[in-house]
Amino acid sequence: MSETIFEALRESHAIQRSLMRKLMRSDPGEHRVELFTALRIELAAHEAAEERFLYVPMLMDDRGLHPSRDALADHHKMDDLVEELQTVNHAGRKWTANLSKLSEELHEHLREEERSFFQLGGKILTDRQKTGLAKKYRKEYIAMHKKLASE
Template identity: 50%
Template structure:
């Protein structure tokens, strides 16, 4: 498995969780649980991805700009998650903000898969792609456990 295959698996999970969250009933408990699951997934994925894909790509002149852009989008998603975390999912406007988060997530994933993966794929060797996948997956699983508790 290379880094892109590993990342796509999480991307698919993120898309599915967003879809489930946005179609969820306004029951506070079920929405809270879905949001917590999405938040853990996004946080673990972002941290591991930044360490094991963005950092190596930022070391290359050709990858600096696109990495900065991706990091900025991660930050925007973090801010939306923080806002959603501090509010009750049954209050008016919460679902609108959740929709904004999911739109940002889907935009980021699409952009990453269509542009970032192609550019970074040219900058990394096959061996690096495989090593980065192992490191990413290990850190991703560790972070999911950490953020779930």
């Protein structure tokens, strides 16, 4: 069977968890800046593609309206934290505290999506939609990655 949107999203979730784990363990310096940049790009590419190819279709069904809005609000909170973390040196107590907040928000959001949101999506979307949306998600995700990495 072809890949579903949920399988594609879980792959990005694993990348996000890995990057966050490495970033949380990193020391100030060039490597931390590289890890943060990689996480920032991964989150932005994932969010854009996920919102377009999972949240929008789920918003069209009454059962998916409230959960999709909550998920969008989570993305907004994480975007605000990422913006606060964009500093020159990526160090200091405030930076570390904001990174911890982002880590908590990210992990809670991913757990919620994987444990309940995806199950609801599985009921709302047809099998054909799940595979078709996966292809669209992948294409958008790759395009966003390239765009953001070149900025």
